[in-house]
Amino acid sequence: MIEVQGLTKQYRSVRAVDDLSFEVKPGKVTGFLGPNGAGKSTTMRMIVGLDEPTAGSALIHGTPYSKLKNPLRTIGCLLDAKAVHPNRSAAAHLKWMAQSNGIATSRVKEVLELVGLSDVAKKKAGGFSLGMGQRLGLASAxxxxxxxxxxxxxxxxxxxxxIRWVRSLVRALAAEGRSVLISSHLLSEMALTADHLVVIGRGKLIADQPTYEFVKEHSASNVLVRTDFVPEFSQALENENVEFTSTHDEEGREQLLIRDQTTDYVGNLAYSVGVPLTELTLKRASLEDAFMDLTSDSVQYHAEALPGEDSDAS
Known part of the structure; x- marks a missing residue:
């Protein structure tokens, strides 16, 4: 288990990580999310002793990383896939890592097979594509x-x-009882991979909760309704004090988006007032929607909205 307590990192006038506390528990994939500049990489570097905290601590099974004997047997890391000597082969790179940590060199062949690099084991890492470099980094971890x-x-x-292989791999490792902390900007992928989320912004903790609860709590689901009797059904919704908005689809047809209601409720209401519906669809909230809504005030760099795009979406 990883225990982060009051972790802080100050770079002159910039506080990259600010009194951050969370745990990464066994048997779960914990997603580590935040906008660019939120402090994710700095936090990970402090956990494995590459950066010295200004305050607080990060412990691995109750012990600082620097005091672990043969640390690769306890914790595997992929922080920078490019951190490989370009003239060293994939097999040689892994072999020296194994020898320096008391790991049998036979393990090198096993992990190269696991990540799909057996055929290029003797090729220089400097000639690897970005994807191959990532696979070598995973083999190292x-x-x-x-x-x-x-x-x-x-x-x-x-x-x-x-991507699908990595998802299956980390979930299988967690199912074996291992602790997995993973960061990614591919939020749709994190929604499929992570059991629990730790979200930070400007170095501070924003959320620490199961993925399902995070999405449910921080974004809303809408019911999409199409009908040839929009005015009549709009009046019925207003009479019930139900919040909704009127929009148009790509073909210019008017439709209603009803917030925080179920399709059962909306369908029963339409039936009760005699309004036939041509479509009744639940538009589920996504991790991306929840993340953007919660971290909008913590984004360090804002892009200008595109023409015709809602400025709030940036």
């Missing part, structure tokens, strides 16, 4: 068969098959 994994943007550069 898995080398010691660790109880804990920290993965920073592990699917960056991978094709759809590779």
């Amino acid at each position: 898995l080398l010691g068969d660790p109880e804990i994994l920290i993965l920073d943007e592990p699917v960056n550069g991978l094709d759809p098959e590779g």
Whole structure:
């Protein structure tokens, strides 16, 4: 388990991480989310002793990373897939890591097979594509068969098959009782991968809760209604004090978006007032919607809204 308590990192006038506390528990994939500049990478670096905290602590099974004996056996990390000597082969890179941590070199062949790099094991890492580099980074993280994994943007550069493979891998590892902390900007993928979310903004903790609860609490679901009797049904909704908005689809047809209601309720209301519906669809909230809504005030760099785009969506 990873325990972060009051973790703080100050760079001159910039506080990159501010009194951050959370846990990464066994048996779960914990997603670590935040806008660019939120402090995710700095936090991960402090957990594994690459950066010294200004205050607070980060413990691995109750012990600082620097005091772990043969740390790769306890915690595997992928923080920078490019941190490989370009003239060293994939196999040689993993071999020296194994030897320095008391890991049998036979493990090198196993992890190369696991990540799909057996055919390029003797090729220089400097010639690897971005996706191949990510796979080598994952092999490095898995080398010691660790109880804990920290993965920073592990699917960056991978094709759809590779992304799906990483998702299946980390979920299988968590199912074995391991602790997995994973960051990614692919929110749709995190929605499928993470059991629990830790969300930060400008170095501060924003949310620490199960993924389902996070989405449910921080975004709303809408019911989409199409009918040839929009005025009549709009009046029925107003009579029931139900919140809704009128929009138009791509073909210019008017439709209603009804907030925080179920399709059962809306369908029964339409039946009770004699209004036939041509469509009744639940538009489920997404992790992206919840994330954007919750972190909008913590984004460091805002892009200008595109023509015709709602400025609030940036």
